[in-house]
Amino acid sequence: MRLMQQERAAFALQKVQAAQKSIPSKKQSEYKSYASSLPAMIHTNGLGQAAAFFKSKGGTHAHLYQLLSDWLSKENQPFAGKELLEGITTSDMHTYRLAQAEAQALMDWVKKFAKAYMDQKEDNDTKDSNNEEGK
Numbered sequence: 001m002r003l004m005q006q007e008r009a010a011f012a013l014q015k016v017q018a019a020q021k022s023i024p025s026k027k028q029s030e031y032k033s034y035a036s037s038l039p040a041m042i043h044t045n046g047l048g049q050a051a052a053f054f055k056s057k058g059g060t061h062a063h064l065y066q067l068l069s070d071w072l073s074k075e076n077q078p079f080a081g082k083e084l085l086e087g088i089t090t091s092d093m094h095t096y097r098l099a100q101a102e103a104q105a106l107m108d109w110v111k112k113f114a115k116a117y118m119d120q121k122e123d124n125d126t127k128d129s130n131n132e133e134g135k
Helices: 006-023 025-045 048-059 059-072 084-090 093-117 119-132
Strands: none
Touching: 006 025, 006 059, 006 084, 006 093, 025 048, 025 059, 025 093, 048 059, 048 084, 048 093, 059 084, 084 093
16 A cells, blocks of 8 residues: 555656656746746645636646646545536635645645656756866
8 A cells, every 4th residue: 555645756757757758848848847836826826826827828837737637636635526626616615725735745746756857858958068068
């Protein structure tokens, strides 16, 4: 039996790896940046506002919105069986707060994996060019 933290990590890793394959390399730095900023946005504005913003933006933002929706609507999660915005707008405050805390915990993993997996080629090219300049 895996711990909830392991479940979150496995889910985040799977989703980030799938996004890495589906998002063009030139857009992967955006994904990494948005994944990094989403937890702060949730903390500052709340899960509902952050989710609505990411859904409305589409594109790379939509990948992260869908990731949150998929996780929070899974069995044994606060919005089980509901789409994210539906869960946000129909749940009581206790469930909403649980979902917000769960979203923050998941996004910690997403942020770490996005940093590790997204935009690797560009990062390596930058390091290589910096090494060349240093010679």
